[in-house]
Amino acid sequence: MDVSTPTQLLCAIFLVVFVVSWYAEKRRRLPLPPGPKPLPFFGNLFDVPRSRPYLEYVKWAYRYDSDVLFIQLPSQPAVILNTVEAARDLLDKRSSIYSDKPQTVMDELVGWNWAIPTMPYGHRWRQSRRYFHQHFHAGAVHKYREMQTRGVRAYLRRQLEADGGKATTLSVMHLVSAVIMDVTYGIRIKGMDDSFVTEIQDAIISFNEMKVPGAFWVNVFPFLKHLPRWVPGVTFHRYGEMHRPRVAAVREHPFSQTVQDMEHGVAPPSVMQSLIQTIQKRYGDSKEYEEQEGFIKDAGSTAYGAAVETTYATICWFILAMAIYPQVQEKAQRELDHVIGRNRLPEYEDLDSLPYIQALVLESLRWIPNIPMGVPHRVLEEDEYRGYRIPKGSTMIPNIWAMCHEEADYPNPYVFDPERFLTKDWRINPEVRDPSTFVFGFGRRICAGRYFAKQSLFLTISSVLSVYNVRPMNGEDNKPLSLNISDYIPKEGLFLHPERLDCVFVPRSAQATKLIRQSVE
Numbered sequence: 343m344d345v346s347t348p349t350q351l352l353c354a355i356f357l358v359v360f361v362v363s364w365y366a367e368k369r370r371r372l373p374l375p376p377g378p379k380p381l382p383f384f385g386n387l388f389d390v391p392r393s394r395p396y397l398e399y400v401k402w403a404y405r406y407d408s409d410v411l412f413i414q415l416p417s418q419p420a421v422i423l424n425t426v427e428a429a430r431d432l433l434d435k436r437s438s439i440y441s442d443k444p445q446t447v448m449d450e451l452v453g454w455n456w457a458i459p460t461m462p463y464g465h466r467w468r469q470s471r472r473y474f475h476q477h478f479h480a481g482a483v484h485k486y487r488e489m490q491t492r493g494v495r496a497y498l499r500r501q502l503e504a505d506g507g508k509a510t511t512l513s514v515m516h517l518v519s520a521v522i523m524d525v526t527y528g529i530r531i532k533g534m535d536d537s538f539v540t541e542i543q544d545a546i547i548s549f550n551e552m553k554v555p556g557a558f559w560v561n562v563f564p565f566l567k568h569l570p571r572w573v574p575g576v577t578f579h580r581y582g583e584m585h586r587p588r589v590a591a592v593r594e595h596p597f598s599q600t601v602q603d604m605e606h607g608v609a610p611p612s613v614m615q616s617l618i619q620t621i622q623k624r625y626g627d628s629k630e631y632e633e634q635e636g637f638i639k640d641a642g643s644t645a646y647g648a649a650v651e652t653t654y655a656t657i658c659w660f661i662l663a664m665a666i667y668p669q670v671q672e673k674a675q676r677e678l679d680h681v682i683g684r685n686r687l688p689e690y691e692d693l694d695s696l697p698y699i700q701a702l703v704l705e706s707l708r709w710i711p712n713i714p715m716g717v718p719h720r721v722l723e724e725d726e727y728r729g730y731r732i733p734k735g736s737t738m739i740p741n742i743w744a745m746c747h748e749e750a751d752y753p754n755p756y757v758f759d760p761e762r763f764l765t766k767d768w769r770i771n772p773e774v775r776d777p778s779t780f781v782f783g784f785g786r787r788i789c790a791g792r793y794f795a796k797q798s799l800f801l802t803i804s805s806v807l808s809v810y811n812v813r814p815m816n817g818e819d820n821k822p823l824s825l826n827i828s829d830y831i832p833k834e835g836l837f838l839h840p841e842r843l844d845c846v847f848v849p850r851s852a853q854a855t856k857l858i859r860q861s862v863e
């Protein structure tokens with residue numbers, strides 16, 4: 343169109359304004375996704391249970407006949423995505439607007455702003471994730487197999503010396519912490535009372551507590567942050583002050599240790615050592631150095647924080663599964679004996695010849711997902727999906743629990759059954775949905791440590807089963823306890839891990855005991 347005269351120009355502007363407002367109005371009239379009716383002011387605050395909300399969201403999906411649900415919380419709208427399809431459509435396919443993360447007052451007060459999974463979508467996230475990715479992408483993680491194998495073998499050995507072979511969550515935490523500290527900082531931790539480990543554990547406890555819906559009213563009503571500390575019932579200032587130094591320590595202490603070791607010429611190869619060298623070479627004494635140093639600190643502390651809680655939980659659920667499903671354990675051991683024999687421990691290179699173990703890893707990720715509601719995203723712009731309006735700024739919650747227990751994908755979803763992933767001729771069945779395509783999250787924010795995690799899980803699961811039988815421990819009547827998995831699933835928190843294991847590791851034979859001893863000098 344030639345808009346050479348003022349009248350034509352005015353017409354063109356009018357037309358554009360008309361089309362834009364017509365479209366905006368049309369969207370405004372679109373309904374929100376279904377969900378429970380909100381109360382004035384409080385919205386759906388009282389509808390969201392503190393305990394296991396992901397189960398309630400599954401019930402709502404049936405009640406409202408929709409896998410996309412809407413709840414209005416006082417400070418923000420939230421959309422729950424109960425199926426892989428809905429999560430992929432929005433968080434993957436429209437990732438240019440769905441990659442932000444919601445921020446809470448408590449995150450700011452406690453100082454969790456260095457954690458990549460909860461960082462806002464922007465410059466800091468891009469830079470820190472780039473540094474992280476350089477060392478944990480699919481082609482990079484093979485470098486860590488030796489350290490992961492060493493960590494697993496030390497774990498097998500510790501179990502040999504454990505009182506009555508008792509399996510504990512602490513010992514699993516030791517395994518995971520030792521490996522990630524070695525890989526990331528070149529630090530060999532001394533034990534679970536090592537300050538590097540206790541700091542991260544304290545920090546994660548605070549993270550988990552803060553994420554319980556309704557645990558801090560200030561997250562729900564951000565204006566409360568202006569209340570002075572002397573007001574009765576105002577505890578968040580004190581909570582922030584108490585946890586802030588510990589959370590900051592997770593970012594600073596191991597980093598300073600690597601710097602110190604490098605200065606003394608004793609730093610073993612590690613991710614952090616390599617990142618420090620990279621930025622020294624690239625930014626030297628320039629004023630950008632400090633900023634870049636901040637990004638690599640973010641990457642290092644996130645590796646440690648994100649790896650420990652997640653991998654640890656999956657290994658704990660695997661141990662409980664083995665005690666509850668002895669027939670699964672026997673099948674896995676039959677495969678290991680057939681492929682590897684009883685005279686050596688598994689290596690990563692055995693993976694392709696062990697389809698049942700591969701299926702067991704997938705089932706361990708699926709059965710009890712360790713982050714049942716993922717790490718929520720936030721949408722940057724108003725959007726439309728299946729005829730519904732998704733308001734700008736909505737918190738997007740992928741209900742990973744619901745996806746893992748979708749009957750259509752996984753018949754009898756509460757049963758631990760690795761065979762669901764195998765074809766009749768014992769290969770991984772490409773027609774069964776692979777849970778590792780969604781338990782690690784979505785889109786641009788997908789877990790950047792997933793290749794490392796899967797490698798750790800394969801090595802741990804195959805090694806434990808090749809030398810140990812996992813059994814329920816005996817109760818007071820001296821008979822094996824009858825374990826019920828729902829007794830172990832915590833009621834609250836962002837992460838799901840059992841509080842205790844109630845299992846023992848029994849060496850499969852004298853030869854197995856010898857192998858374990860020989861594998862650690």
Ligand code: HEM
Pocket residue numbers: 458459460471474478644645646648649650652653656712713716717718719781782783784785786787788789790791792794795
């Ligand atoms: C079983 C083990 C693990 C599970 C199930 C898991 C799951 C997740 C999930 C659900 C997210 C959020 C994704 C999203 O926002 O959509 C995430 C983020 C992340 N995870 Fe993992 N994770 C695991 C292990 C690890 C390990 C071992 C590392 C480090 C070595 C790691 C590093 C990260 C990082 C850096 C992010 C942030 C990604 C971003 O926001 O850009 N994770 N993980």
